[in-house]
Amino acid sequence: xxxxxxxxxxxxxxxxxxxxxxxxxxxxxxxxxxxxxxxxxxxxxxxxxxxxxxxxxxxxxxxxxxxxxxxxxxxxxxxxxxxxxxxxxxxxxxxxxxxxxxxxxxxxxxxxxxxxxxxxxxxxxxxxxxxxxxxxxxxxxxxxxxxxxxxxxxxxxxxxxxxxxxxxxxxxxxxxxxxxxxxxxxxxxxxxxxxxxxxxxxxxxxxxxxxxxxxxxxxxxxxxxxxxxxxxxxxxxxxxxxxxxxxxxxxxxxxxxxxxxxxxxxxxxxxxxxxxxxxxxxxxxxxxxxxxxxxxxxxxxxxxxxxxxxxxxxxxxxxxxxxxxxxxxxxxxxxxxx
Ligand code: GTP
Ligand code: 5AD
Ligand code: SF4
Ligand code: SF4
Numbered sequence: 546x547x548x549x550x551x552x553x554x555x556x557x558x559x560x561x562x563x564x565x566x567x568x569x570x571x572x573x574x575x576x577x578x579x580x581x582x583x584x585x586x587x588x589x590x591x592x593x594x595x596x597x598x599x600x601x602x603x604x605x606x607x608x609x610x611x612x613x614x615x616x617x618x619x620x621x622x623x624x625x626x627x628x629x630x631x632x633x634x635x636x637x638x639x640x641x642x643x644x645x646x647x648x649x650x651x652x653x654x655x656x657x658x659x660x661x662x663x664x665x666x667x668x669x670x671x672x673x674x675x676x677x678x679x680x681x682x683x684x685x686x687x688x689x690x691x692x693x694x695x696x697x698x699x700x701x702x703x704x705x706x707x708x709x710x711x712x713x714x715x716x717x718x719x720x721x722x723x724x725x726x727x728x729x730x731x732x733x734x735x736x737x738x739x740x741x742x743x744x745x746x747x748x749x750x751x752x753x754x755x756x757x758x759x760x761x762x763x764x765x766x767x768x769x770x771x772x773x774x775x776x777x778x779x780x781x782x783x784x785x786x787x788x789x790x791x792x793x794x795x796x797x798x799x800x801x802x803x804x805x806x807x808x809x810x811x812x813x814x815x816x817x818x819x820x821x822x823x824x825x826x827x828x829x830x831x832x833x834x835x836x837x838x839x840x841x842x843x844x845x846x847x848x849x850x851x852x853x854x855x856x857x858x859x860x861x862x863x864x865x866x867x868x869x870x871x872x873x874x875x876x877x878x879x880x881x882x883x
Pocket of ligand 4: 804805806807809810811822823824825858859860861862
């Protein structure tokens with residue numbers, strides 16, 4: 546099984562697969578209700594890749610070096626029958642890590658069957674513990690207790706380590722940083738603080754709303770001393786920190802202030818079968834058309850190689866220098882999968 550490198554010598558190691566562009570929450574930084582309202586045109590069922598089509602692309606990508614697969618959305622648990630896809634992906638030779646990023650609201654009901662199907666671990670998005678702040682961040686009336694129950698169910702089902710992603714927005718939930726840290730200290734979950742990113746076109750991102758990871762780190766370290774841990778692998782997006790008193794670890798994802806493009810080994814497959822070589826891309830490569838036109842495995846694999854070999858994306862590293870590019874509208878995170 547080969548390993549191919551792009552124009553910046555980065556190998557292809559990870560495939561992030563979005564299985565739906567729909568979500569039952571409306572986080573303002575991802576799917577603001579003003580844009581993703583009742584008349585928003587989500588993908589039709591016939592436009593979605595079937596599980597067989599997804600498995601085929603994932604298997605060929607594994608042949609080109611992919612070792613880790615992450616299922617995303619939208620909210621991936623809204624895709625009916627997901628455990629069947631998990632079972633198909635878990636059988637692919639060469640896949641060492643099979644994970645899922647979810648908002649956790651539907652996780653209690655599904656954790657066990659996902660684990661039984663072969664899922665290794667989950668990452669749950671949770672931006673606050675206080676109900677009012679959670680509701681404001683995710684624009685929902687669902688109780689935050691449902692997400693906490695989902696986290697517990699995932700842990701109990703063996704989907705470990707459970708990671709918890711907190712996107713921090715200045716003036717909205719930045720006052721919850723210490724409370725979140727305190728809650729997850731001493732628990733088995735790894736809490737990760739994420740800098741709010743300018744993904745897509747609809748979240749009205751402004752730099753002032755970004756709380757730099759260095760500021761988050763300083764606030765936590767002032768209360769509970771921390772020491773840095775080595776990365777678990779090349780290209781990991783989070784820096785890792787351990788509480789000196791042994792109460793576990795946290796992570797910081799500084800995608801805005803300290804971009805990690807030089808180690809970016811990720812390709813993204815949208816729910817309608819387009820392959821994107823960057824989270825901030827404005828266009829993808831239509832693999833569905835090839836699949837449905839009857840392309841052979843060899844033709845598809847050659848196309849995957851060609852796409853990766855021609856890749857030069859490093860949007861975050863260039864963000865400061867170029868501000869906006871003129872390449873057209875960037876795709877939304879709910880479509881491409883975080
Ligand atoms: P682990 O394997 O557990 O480390 O997962 P992960 O951190 O790669 O994935 P997750 O879905 O938890 O994403 C965490 C945050 O990092 C989200 O805000 C993602 O949008 C962001 N992220 C993940 N990959 C990339 C990337 O390639 N570029 C940028 N800019 N952000 C990314
Ligand atoms: N900036 C940073 N992280 C984001 N996510 C969604 N939108 C953004 C954004 N604009 C996070 C979600 C999820 C992960 C996949 O990406 O909260 O945890
Ligand atoms: Fe849904 Fe996740 Fe986007 Fe929130 S961040 S709207 S939970 S897909
Ligand atoms: Fe990779 Fe693009 Fe993110 Fe840079 S901005 S780390 S190239 S996905």
